[in-house]
Amino acid sequence: MLNNHLFQPVVLTKSHCCIASAIHQTGFDFPWTTQTFESLLLLPTTLGWISNTGILVCSCICDEIEILTICVHTDYRKQGLGEQWLHFLFAYASTHHMKRILLEVSIENKPAFNLYLKTGFTEIARRKNYYKKKDGTFCDAVCMEKLI
Numbered sequence: 001m002l003n004n005h006l007f008q009p010v011v012l013t014k015s016h017c018c019i020a021s022a023i024h025q026t027g028f029d030f031p032w033t034t035q036t037f038e039s040l041l042l043l044p045t046t047l048g049w050i051s052n053t054g055i056l057v058c059s060c061i062c063d064e065i066e067i068l069t070i071c072v073h074t075d076y077r078k079q080g081l082g083e084q085w086l087h088f089l090f091a092y093a094s095t096h097h098m099k100r101i102l103l104e105v106s107i108e109n110k111p112a113f114n115l116y117l118k119t120g121f122t123e124i125a126r127r128k129n130y131y132k133k134k135d136g137t138f139c140d141a142v143c144m145e146k147l148i
């Protein structure tokens with residue numbers, strides 16, 4: 001597999017939340033704080049992983065997984081790591097008899113939207129003006145699913 005030394009995910013725990021937040025800051029206009037990660041981890045439905053180059057946090061309810069956030073550190077993008085994270089999640093979903101993976105992505109986030117299309121997600125709905133941008137304007141969210 002590509003980039004094995006850059007992709008060694010471990011389950012996200014409270015001790016990782018500070019570094020998770022630092023990675024998140026490289027990818028989002030409104031990054032999650034350490035406290036946001038810690039609060040999410042208190043929920044029994046939250047499951048996350050972290051590697052030295054990225055994070056993936058999901059919510060698992062019954063046989064569905066929702067991707068809450070995914071971020072590859074900006075220094076390590078375009079090397080196939082985003083794809084590796086998703087294939088890692090597909091393997092987890094399959095092993096745990098999950099039926100569907102869901103997510104929302106900004107219509108303006110072409111790297112992420114393309115990544116999801118490439119890995120087999122399809123559009124199922126749109127949410128109008130769902131995301132607020134740094135300049136105060138809004139853009140639509142695309143809701144996507146992948147059946148496992």
Ligand SMILES: CC(C)(COP(=O)(O)OP(=O)(O)OC[C@H]1O[C@@H](n2cnc3c(N)ncnc32)[C@H](O)[C@@H]1OP(=O)(O)O)[C@@H](O)C(=O)NCCC(=O)NCCS
Nearest residue numbers: 027070071072077078079080081082083105111112114115
């Ligand atoms: C989206 C993200 C996770 C992709 O991670 P990555 O490791 O760079 O992606 P990969 O190298 O695995 O690329 C896989 C595919 O994604 C798409 N892609 C990735 N970067 C892209 C870019 N800059 N422009 C267009 N498409 C892109 C392409 O389809 C690519 O396949 P290709 O290399 O055959 O063209 C990364 O850009 C990121 O962390 N962004 C900031 C956080 C974010 O937006 N998260 C998603 C929120 S919904």
